[in-house]
Amino acid sequence: MLAYIVRRLLWTPVLLVIVSAIVFALGHYGPGDPVQIQLGQQFTEERAERLKESRGLNDPVYEQYGRYVWNALHFDFGESFQFQGRGVSELLGPKLKVSAQLFLAASIITIGFGVPLGYYSALKQGTWVDPAVVSSALVLYAIPVFLTAPVLIILFALKLDWVPVSGWGGLFDTQVILPALTIGVPGIAVFTRIMRASTLDVLGQDFVRTARAKGVPEHVVNYRHVGRNALIPVLTIIGFSLSGLLGGALIVELIYGIPGVGRFALDAIFARDFPVIMALSLIGAASLVIANLVVDILYAVVDPRIRYQ
Amino acid sequence: MLRKLIASGLTLLLIGAVACSGGGDEPSLASDVAATAAPSGGIEISPALGGNPTPTASAAQSVLDDKSGGTLKILGGDPPTLDPALVSDTSSARIILELFSGLVRLDNNLQIVPDVAETWAITEGGTVYTFTIRDDARFSDGTPITATDFKWAIERAANPDTESTVAELYLADIVGIQQIIDGNATSASGVEVLDDKTLRFRIDAPKAYFLAKLTYPTAFALKRDNVESGGRTWTDNPVGSGPFLLDEYRIGERLVLARNENYYDRPPYLDKVEINLAGGVAMAMYQADEIDLTGVGLADLDRVQDPNDPLNQDLVRVPPGFTTSYIGFNVDEPPFNDVKFRQALAHAIDKDLIAEQVFAGLVRPADGVLPPLFPGFNDGLDGLEFDPEKAQRLLAESSYPTLSDRDKRIVVTTQGTGGSPSLSIEVMADMWSQTLGVEVDIQQVEFATYLQDLYRNRLQSFFGAWEADYPDPQDWIDILFHSESPRNDGNYSNPDVDRLVEQARTEQDVVLRTQLYQEAEQLIIDDVAWLPVWWDTQGLALIKSRVQDYNFLPMTIEIFKDVWINE
Numbered sequence: 001m002l003a004y005i006v007r008r009l010l011w012t013p014v015l016l017v018i019v020s021a022i023v024f025a026l027g028h029y030g031p032g033d034p035v036q037i038q039l040g041q042q043f044t045e046e047r048a049e050r051l052k053e054s055r056g057l058n059d060p061v062y063e064q065y066g067r068y069v070w071n072a073l074h075f076d077f078g079e080s081f082q083f084q085g086r087g088v089s090e091l092l093g094p095k096l097k098v099s100a101q102l103f104l105a106a107s108i109i110t111i112g113f114g115v116p117l118g119y120y121s122a123l124k125q126g127t128w129v130d131p132a133v134v135s136s137a138l139v140l141y142a143i144p145v146f147l148t149a150p151v152l153i154i155l156f157a158l159k160l161d162w163v164p165v166s167g168w169g170g171l172f173d174t175q176v177i178l179p180a181l182t183i184g185v186p187g188i189a190v191f192t193r194i195m196r197a198s199t200l201d202v203l204g205q206d207f208v209r210t211a212r213a214k215g216v217p218e219h220v221v222n223y224r225h226v227g228r229n230a231l232i233p234v235l236t237i238i239g240f241s242l243s244g245l246l247g248g249a250l251i252v253e254l255i256y257g258i259p260g261v262g263r264f265a266l267d268a269i270f271a272r273d274f275p276v277i278m279a280l281s282l283i284g285a286a287s288l289v290i291a292n293l294v295v296d297i298l299y300a301v302v303d304p305r306i307r308y309q
Numbered sequence: 310m311l312r313k314l315i316a317s318g319l320t321l322l323l324i325g326a327v328a329c330s331g332g333g334d335e336p337s338l339a340s341d342v343a344a345t346a347a348p349s350g351g352i353e354i355s356p357a358l359g360g361n362p363t364p365t366a367s368a369a370q371s372v373l374d375d376k377s378g379g380t381l382k383i384l385g386g387d388p389p390t391l392d393p394a395l396v397s398d399t400s401s402a403r404i405i406l407e408l409f410s411g412l413v414r415l416d417n418n419l420q421i422v423p424d425v426a427e428t429w430a431i432t433e434g435g436t437v438y439t440f441t442i443r444d445d446a447r448f449s450d451g452t453p454i455t456a457t458d459f460k461w462a463i464e465r466a467a468n469p470d471t472e473s474t475v476a477e478l479y480l481a482d483i484v485g486i487q488q489i490i491d492g493n494a495t496s497a498s499g500v501e502v503l504d505d506k507t508l509r510f511r512i513d514a515p516k517a518y519f520l521a522k523l524t525y526p527t528a529f530a531l532k533r534d535n536v537e538s539g540g541r542t543w544t545d546n547p548v549g550s551g552p553f554l555l556d557e558y559r560i561g562e563r564l565v566l567a568r569n570e571n572y573y574d575r576p577p578y579l580d581k582v583e584i585n586l587a588g589g590v591a592m593a594m595y596q597a598d599e600i601d602l603t604g605v606g607l608a609d610l611d612r613v614q615d616p617n618d619p620l621n622q623d624l625v626r627v628p629p630g631f632t633t634s635y636i637g638f639n640v641d642e643p644p645f646n647d648v649k650f651r652q653a654l655a656h657a658i659d660k661d662l663i664a665e666q667v668f669a670g671l672v673r674p675a676d677g678v679l680p681p682l683f684p685g686f687n688d689g690l691d692g693l694e695f696d697p698e699k700a701q702r703l704l705a706e707s708s709y710p711t712l713s714d715r716d717k718r719i720v721v722t723t724q725g726t727g728g729s730p731s732l733s734i735e736v737m738a739d740m741w742s743q744t745l746g747v748e749v750d751i752q753q754v755e756f757a758t759y760l761q762d763l764y765r766n767r768l769q770s771f772f773g774a775w776e777a778d779y780p781d782p783q784d785w786i787d788i789l790f791h792s793e794s795p796r797n798d799g800n801y802s803n804p805d806v807d808r809l810v811e812q813a814r815t816e817q818d819v820v821l822r823t824q825l826y827q828e829a830e831q832l833i834i835d836d837v838a839w840l841p842v843w844w845d846t847q848g849l850a851l852i853k854s855r856v857q858d859y860n861f862l863p864m865t866i867e868i869f870k871d872v873w874i875n876e
Contacts, residue, residue, distance in 0.1 A: 036760055036761045047474065050469060082389050083390075083560060084389075084390060084472075084541065085540070085542045086542065091561075094559070094562075149590075150590065153593050157593065158593060158596055158597060164597060164599060165589060165593045165596075165597040166585070166590070166593075166594050166599055167589075167599070253588075254588050254589075255588075255590055257585065257587040257588045257594070259559070259561045259562040259587040263561060263587065263588050264560075267386075267387065270756070271389070
């Protein structure tokens, strides 16, 4: 297994180089010019030239890219165009921390409710519980964030006055509840359905019947034989659900006034703050790659049969 | 300041900005503003005597005790910079104006009044300005402000290393500044320190709008040690001279201003101003008392106007910003090189219908370039009214009466990132098509590309908006339409307009000067160099009843000093 992990780790930088090259090319050759934005109404060719020169935007592209990658390896993503004199890492650090906490809280809700519900409804197949659980989850899934967020705000912040409308107090503050629910609840349906399907699949397998025939107690069958095996497909989804959650988090952060990367990213995009946009893309890609790596390793932990060569 | 970004997706942010940069006091009549903007030459002016009476110490103290204290909480956007030399947008300007001070400033009536300068004299036919700095003017660390601090700050702003994009616009009238901007000098002979408290500017021509330009932060005093020791992030700990200090700034989270106890004038009543930069649903935050002030969007219009809704108590009217939305034409490009064709287009637009039907009366039809209440605004301007028959007649008389005469499609470029262009521009395109049979393509590009193509004069015709930088018609009529101006994006060239605006630059008589601009504006409208479509009208905002003396104004000036909280 160690060999597998090492091999996967070696692949990670290759993926990141590809991602960074694409990101860099899009920024470099895309329409619009960051120098233009900064100069705005005061644009003249000479001024634009001067700014470009001072930022190294006139160097050959491969040099600019090489410099960028080298610095990025040292967690130096350059200086923000929009906030002059400030390093991108310095700007992004505190915001990523906030977003990561929010993401964690939302994941706990999604997985913490989704997996047990799916498992439970599979075991209750044929009763009213199963369709009730699945359809409630689907209804929640179908409600857009634009609707859930204001409804939650009106209900819990304005009518009941339990939590403030906006702001951030950290992972263990009550303020995290509404945004975490907004991001996390729709995802419950995904995990419920997958867990249910995979549990049903496992329930019908020979080894489960054999275990029952051997007289293994029902709860042991359910836990050791069914549960663990059913989790494997769920793990696959966790890696990918990361990107979806991140996307949803951007809007939710804006609505709840959370100082995470969401609003910051949006501002950066509108201001064409390339260093920030590129850093965010790289960090986003890196977290996806790493999450999937972790998932692959977890496969081996959950299922002893999986031994990578 | 910046060309206005319209139709953006950032409604939340914009509402926040409107709430805070909008304007409640009725601005004075345009001519009044112009009058102070152009004092006649050679006369010693000492407005401090009449304008800002300083109350006696004990009286001031008791007033202070009554109103002192409290925190104002508002929503805002991150200021891209806090460096007065670099500011080119309103969200930065509104903070910088609270932190730093210049020689002169704009008051609530948008008149130029003394700030750090006590008096000034304009001599030598309007080319020499001599300012006397107040004895009690101090930086926030207690050190006195001297003429040298102004000279250093102005020369720093012009220095290419500072990378200011606005220095040329605001300072280049001063003799020697252009050489600094071009990198050929580091000191300007036109900025002269006569003694610690006396500063003299020499400008290249008797330009009546020069004083107005000094209200812009590029000419504000800076403390040299503070700037030089702080490096590129010196604004993290700025030593300013405005009514407030920077107490805390966390990008994307919050910015807190605190009272500057060393302020030369009466210190502000508020202990703090907390600006929430993280966003949120403004209306809900307002209802939950998390902010004291919010703009009202279309979605909440009915609700706040209902007298039975508790929010109705807090409703105030906000005067419009000085903005004109227009269609510009590149007059070198066929078919727009024919004035009759342009006139036909102008007469085919029913601006009333757009204002009433598309914008539900939230804008008013625009006839001229200058927005209402702006200095020099001409109520008697002859606009090109909606007249389909005249439009058709003009089209027939033009060089491009039929489709086959126009060898290529007409493209109107507008900014935006949405899926479809705004309804207003589609309606205009439809009016041209219905009345004239002139078909146009609407090309929507994002703001950066729009600016890039616009500034390189690549666009055939363009839909945009212009917002005033300072209260002087020169900011519109000269900057946008003089044939040599870098911001004349449609290549418009009319020798008569050039002559009029050149004359107006140095005309010392306010009435005559206004007339010159108005004449030029009439020519511009007759030539349809611009087809003005609408002006903003007053907006609505909500403000908590505990907040007193918050003045909404059509331009960005310092406003928090007079605000107090009635607990």
